[in-house]
């Protein structure tokens with residue numbers, strides 16, 4: 001059992017948007033020793049007061065099944081979908097990346113940002129802020145490249161994910 | 170016509186009445202005074218004033234477990250709420266339905282470190298099934314009714330409603346239970362029929378089957394116990410149960426193997442280990458039951474009926490999971506069994522029973538009798554013999570005495586046995602007995618206690634006296650935290666670090682000080698007469714049963730060992746504790 005390999009899964013969790021619901025989800029992960037690689041949450045239906053939480057986690061298949069069952073057990077949770085299993089799905093993350101510098105490095109940063117389809121959303125004579133969207137791997141790669149070119153600050157949203165095709169969650 | 174506006178406090182009381190609540194266990198304080206005022210003005214609900222909020226929660230647990238109805242608790246903010254935390258955790262672990270109302274400082278003071286403010290919903294989030302902070306009286310009726318729904322549906326559990334003091338004074342419209350339904354919480358009670366079909370086929374084909382049942386059968390209600398009995402009889406298969414499930418199947422029946430697990434019988438544990446099919450009904454493969462996981466029932470297929478999907482495949486992989494309520498699933502199973510005209514494999518079954526009889530012949534609960542000192546097992550045996558023909562309820566504290574009670578007191582009915590299984594809370598037994606007695610005024614309610622545990626909630630004796638609740642506290646007094654001492658003997662070279670109580674109170678005088686009756690027995694010859702005296706005393710009794718100090722509780726599966734590696738009482742060298750086992754609790 002414990003020899004089984006750890007896998008990364010992205011779960012979509014539809015919850016009532018009520019006080020404390022995020023604390024319940026996060027508390028469940030910390031209390032039971034599960035991993036959180038990334039977590040995003042926002043209201044998705046104002047009239048219905050529902051929020052969608054996207055959690056990227058990792059564990060053996062047995063642990064992943066436990067996480068799903070434990071989440072489903074929370075009273076304000078409507079639905080849990082394992083997007084990694086119920087694939088195909090698409091995953092996106094956004095990052096804001098601040099790079100400071102002048103001369104060659106500044107030009108190179110701008111050139112690379114173009115290759116990554118990053119947008120410049122703020123600029124001074126000595127800095128840029130790029131907005132970049134993509135899979136977590138793409139953002140890792142972009143941030144990695146900027147490191148040598150004067151990276152000073154980065155903030156990431158965490159992944160959001162949605163199943164392909166016409167069906168709802 | 171608009172409904173009459175009520176204050177928040179009145180809404181609370183009205184909702185309790187409409188939910189059919191007859192009694193609540195509580196302790197007042199500043200943040201719940203309006204609710205206490207509303208209670209003062211009515212006669213439908215009885216309030217039992219405890220002496221410590223932990224006692225209120227355990228009392229509500231005893232009430233719930235012995236009636237099948239939710240227990241209700243009312244405590245104040247801050248220390249009132251934090252004192253309730255152990256009881257809530259206990260109820261969560263043992264799936265006991267409770268509604269706990271806590272007072273809170275006024276909404277505009279929340280977050281200011283006001284007097285007796287604490288983050289009650291934060292503190293109780295991990296130890297409740299769900300909790301609510303009520304921000305306005307408009308929400309109160311809905312939350313009250315929803316809370317009963319959540320506590321009692323699906324896998325039962327404790328819920329907390331935190332009610333700020335200003336909300337108790339605000340006015341709002343009341344809504345009846347019929348006007349409120351929970352938006353989303355609808356646990357599945359019917360099992361999947363294809364899984365039930367597969368299970369029945371496996372059950373019919375098994376050669377070495379065993380039923381492994383648990384507290385879920387009791388929680389499901391008396392019907393589940395009836396159906397369990399019916400199905401076990403139909404199959405002729407052996408049955409064992411966890412500590413929490415005792416009484417669901419009658420102990421007097423020949424198919425009953427006794428309790429399984431760490432202090433279970435030789436026949437129950439060996440039957441589990443050698444089985445080719447385990448039919449788990451409302452139990453959760455807990456570590457006290459499975460022993461070393463990789464050696465647990467290695468050759469068996471497993472069917473698991475549980476209302477909580479998260480219990481499935483948590484510790485042990487099962488072949489046929491069935492999510493649903495025990496009673497519903499058992500009913501369907503019996504129907505399918507009959508419609509398929511299923512027949513157990515007679516010859517395999519008779520071989521299996523022969524094997525079980527040889528294990529039974531080992532008489533694993535036997536102990537060395539004494540003419541001079543009272544053996545704790547003997548005390549429980551005599552207590553059983555002298556009380557079994559009455560309507561008797563047994564609660565326990567935690568320790569050796571608890572295990573001896575489970576082994577030597579035999580239960581024929583569900584809801585007669587109240588013990589702290591999952592959390593193992595010393596101090597549970599007396600308040601639980603009080604709650605049980607409140608629900609069954611004419612019954613004989615006995616807390617089988619240890620002298621260390623009883624001191625943890627001894628103050629509740631005062632509650633028993635005030636409300637004329639004639640609970641009997643039967644202390645197996647070995648002067649040691651016996652279970653701790655036993656582990657120190659087995660695991661730590663007999664170094665009895667802080668497990669001896671140097672200065673115990675005189676329990677007879679203590680009983681008298683509380684206004685109860687005290688009895689002491691020190692010799693086996695006087696035991697029966699003194700037990701009779703206890704039974705015949707109309708009020709609360711503390712019985713100081715002075716027992717053999719160094720007795721150990723056997724059989725025992727040491728931590729980290731397998732079911733077939735038990736230590737038996739007459740062969741204490743039979744198994745040893747591994748280094749890995751020492752790491753476990």
Ligand SMILES: Cc1ncc(C[n+]2csc(CCOP(=O)(O)OP(=O)(O)O)c2C)c(N)n1
Nearest residue numbers: 568569570595619620621622649650651652
């Ligand atoms: C609140 C709490 N604290 C500590 C423990 C650990 N513990 C388990 S059994 C035990 C000793 C109980 O002694 P006693 O009540 O005299 O029972 P005995 O084992 O002697 O029958 C202790 C300290 C516990 N279960 N609960």
Ligand SMILES: [Mg+2]
Nearest residue numbers: 619620649651
């Ligand atoms: Mg003791």
